[in-house]
Amino acid sequence: MNSAKRTKRWMLIPMVVALLGSVTAFAVGDAQEAQRPDMTRVIERLSKPVLQHAPIKEVYWREEQVNEGENFTTFLNRLGVSNKEVQNLLAQKSFSPELVRLRAHQMVSIQGDNDGGLNAIQFFSDDEDGEKTLLALEKVDNQWQASATEVDTVTMPTLRAVNVVTSARGALAQAKVPVEIREAISEMFGDKFVLDDLKEGDTVRVLYESHYFRGQEISAGNILAVEVGKDGRLFQAYYFDHGDNTGAYYDHRGKSITKGFENKPIQTAARVSSAFGMRFHPILKTYRMHTGMDYAVPTGTPIVAPSDGVVSFVGTKGGYGQTVMLSHRKGMETLYAHMSKFEPGISNGKSVKAGQVIGYVGTTGRSTGPHLHYEVRINGQMVDPSTVALPVRTLSNSELAAFKGRVNSAEEKIATIRGLPVMVAQLH
Ligand SMILES: [Zn+2]
Numbered sequence: 481m482n483s484a485k486r487t488k489r490w491m492l493i494p495m496v497v498a499l500l501g502s503v504t505a506f507a508v509g510d511a512q513e514a515q516r517p518d519m520t521r522v523i524e525r526l527s528k529p530v531l532q533h534a535p536i537k538e539v540y541w542r543e544e545q546v547n548e549g550e551n552f553t554t555f556l557n558r559l560g561v562s563n564k565e566v567q568n569l570l571a572q573k574s575f576s577p578e579l580v581r582l583r584a585h586q587m588v589s590i591q592g593d594n595d596g597g598l599n600a601i602q603f604f605s606d607d608e609d610g611e612k613t614l615l616a617l618e619k620v621d622n623q624w625q626a627s628a629t630e631v632d633t634v635t636m637p638t639l640r641a642v643n644v645v646t647s648a649r650g651a652l653a654q655a656k657v658p659v660e661i662r663e664a665i666s667e668m669f670g671d672k673f674v675l676d677d678l679k680e681g682d683t684v685r686v687l688y689e690s691h692y693f694r695g696q697e698i699s700a701g702n703i704l705a706v707e708v709g710k711d712g713r714l715f716q717a718y719y720f721d722h723g724d725n726t727g728a729y730y731d732h733r734g735k736s737i738t739k740g741f742e743n744k745p746i747q748t749a750a751r752v753s754s755a756f757g758m759r760f761h762p763i764l765k766t767y768r769m770h771t772g773m774d775y776a777v778p779t780g781t782p783i784v785a786p787s788d789g790v791v792s793f794v795g796t797k798g799g800y801g802q803t804v805m806l807s808h809r810k811g812m813e814t815l816y817a818h819m820s821k822f823e824p825g826i827s828n829g830k831s832v833k834a835g836q837v838i839g840y841v842g843t844t845g846r847s848t849g850p851h852l853h854y855e856v857r858i859n860g861q862m863v864d865p866s867t868v869a870l871p872v873r874t875l876s877n878s879e880l881a882a883f884k885g886r887v888n889s890a891e892e893k894i895a896t897i898r899g900l901p902v903m904v905a906q907l908h
Pocket residue numbers: 610754770771772773774852853854
């Protein structure tokens with residue numbers, strides 16, 4: 481990447497941050513042009529308010545990729561952090577080796593300043609146990625320290641709209657819609673159309689929650705509403721929180737938009753003890769992304785395949801403990817962690833039918849008590865299992881009334897950009 485390009489990207493990020501809290505829309509000319517926003521024009525239009533608020537020492541967030549073969553120490557060394565500084569940091573009691581594990585090609589957010597200094601670093605550490613931990617570090621009085629506090633986070637709805645020219649996925653990626661949101665959209669409409677079949681003239685508008693930490697978007701939350709215009713037809717989906725740590729997508733009348741899976745992985749009445757998504761850990765003072773949903777059930781409870789599939793993994797998988805993975809229709813995989821034992825005959829490559837027992841609940845791996853951690857990946861992206869991989873839940877009359885309220889609220893937000901050639905809007 482040349483330095484001119486990098487400067488442009490650095491300039492855009494603080495502008496977006498500076499404008500959070502008000503409705504801002506980045507108009508980018510005609511509908512055709514919405515595919516390729518003219519960065520120069522956007523910068524010119526927005527530069528004035530930023531200059532008014534610019535601090536004397538300017539700071540910029542940027543993304544840095546971890547190279548093949550690098551670990552936490554060598555990665556930081558490359559950015560100019562000395563060995564001694566890294567050792568001082570790792571000596572602090574809140575740091576465990578698992579917490580600072582970096583994967584090759586992982587993106588790390590770096591906050592630098594115009595003097596070439598490094599102020600803050602943040603990334604999600606993933607040690608394969610059903611949680612990703614946000615590690616946020618900052619340099620205070622020349623000393624690196626952990627910096628997560630609850631007040632530093634904010635969750636806001638983000639609205640993004642694209643007009644398809646060649647590919648819906650490409651257009652959404654260009655509009656900076658996170659990959660997990662793109663995969664979730666593709667999956668939720670999977671029974672109606674294939675996202676990749678959208679063509680020129682079709683549209684996608686999506687309203688979703690974004691989690692910001694210290695002004696930096698760290699992860700996406702729930703999709704609240706999506707509407708897809710395809711061949712002159714409008715497909716809509718709205719999220720409804722069932723209030724029991726699960727939620728699902730319904731059309732504007734409250735009918736489920738997916739056919740759903742045939743079964744739950746646990747056949748007995750089981751409480752969902754932990755939902756998919758971001759949470760703050762009050763003792764460790766850090767954010768964790770729970771990558772699946774947990775059923776609180778006793779050791780030995782049978783776990784069944786919720787839908788037909790093929791066994792793609794049986795064995796021990798790091799902090800997940802004894803784990804089975806099944807692959808279902810194109811690109812979709814389910815994972816069952818912390819099992820006490822596998823069902824005899826469950827082996828790699830074997831086909832399983834919906835309802836067939838695959839193993840038994842336990843507490844193997846990194847786990848504090850017996851439970852099933854149920855995870856769903858679509859093309860490798862973790863999505864909320866309750867929205868795509870459970871049986872359809874019909875809304876009761878009282879739920880339907882509450883749902884209508886959500887639809888109206890989402891509609892109001894989407895209406896603010898419907899028909900406009902707009903790429904992105906931050907709503908407050
Ligand atoms: Zn879990």
